[in-house]
Amino acid sequence: MKVISARQAWHDAMHEDRPSALAVAAEAAALGKKGGPGERKVMVMLENHDGREVAKVYEIRTEGVQETRSGRRLTDARCAHMLAAGLVLVAIDSLPKSLRHLGNFMYSPVATGNDLGIAHGLAWLGSGLESLTDRRKQRAYWMAMAALQSHKMLVNGGEAMGPGAVCMLVEDRTGEKMNPQNWARDWQAIWDALCTHVDKLDKQALKPVAAVVQRLQDRGENQSEKAA
Incomplete structure (x- = not known):
């Protein structure tokens, strides 16, 4: 997975099978954990669990024991992709439920009507427009x-x-005419308030993912410098 931005990372992480990505992320610390005089050797495998590929991380035993496990070794590229996706998913899971749904509506390729419904409620609540008259509030x-x-x-x-x-969207939902010619006078301030609120919520949802993206980018830059 190319880690370019928080929005792109959210989208791409949702392409990966969720249990697989999280399984790798849960074991991320083991990849660099010290064990005895040197680093532990690990192997990442894909195994079939009830028809679903699940990533598993195993410590390789080197002292007279040989194990045979069904599954196929992941390529370095796929392992890196799954690890990055898993870290992004863990960041998403750290958000409050409502913000997770809002982010999924914005960026997930598998967003649902439930994501939109919860995001809609979140966009309305806290917008500061509750004092409008009933007709304008609707x-x-x-x-x-x-x-x-x-x-x-x-x-x-x-x-x-x-x-x-x-205006067309509102008319479709309410069945009442909404004239765009009166937009500047009647609706512009309300629209600006809603758009500002949605933008603020979006930034809140992206914050933990952006932190993961920054760490991954910094790690990639450090590795490039060492290779050079």
Whole structure:
């Protein structure tokens, strides 16, 4: 896995089988742990557990004992990918549940409707718009979903939603006309507040993943310097 950014790492980590990646991450410390006079020798294998490939890390016994295990040795590249993915998944799991769902909606290739539903609630709660009149609040509630969709398109290389697209989404949910010609007067301030709130939540969700990405990048730079 190429570790370029927190957003990319979140996406790519979700391509990996979750138990496999976490199994490797759980044993990450063993790869560099000292045992006796030198470093412990370990072997990473893929084993079939009820039809699912699960990564296992074994210490290699070198004193007169030879073991035979079913499974295939991972290549260095695949092992590195799984380790990086596992570390990213552990970082994601450190987040509160609501932020995990928001991040999954934004970046996971296997995001679900449940991710969107929880992200929508999070985007609405805390937005500071609870004091609106009931009719405006109903529309602002669905504008929060539009703000999520708009942010997702923006951070994934697309364009943010314009007033017309937002009005169409709200109309589709509420069945009531929402005129984009009155956007600047009636809805711009609400939209700006929602977009700012979603951006803040996104940064919170990415924070632990960004820390992992930085460590992996620093490690890669140090290894390159030693090789040179």
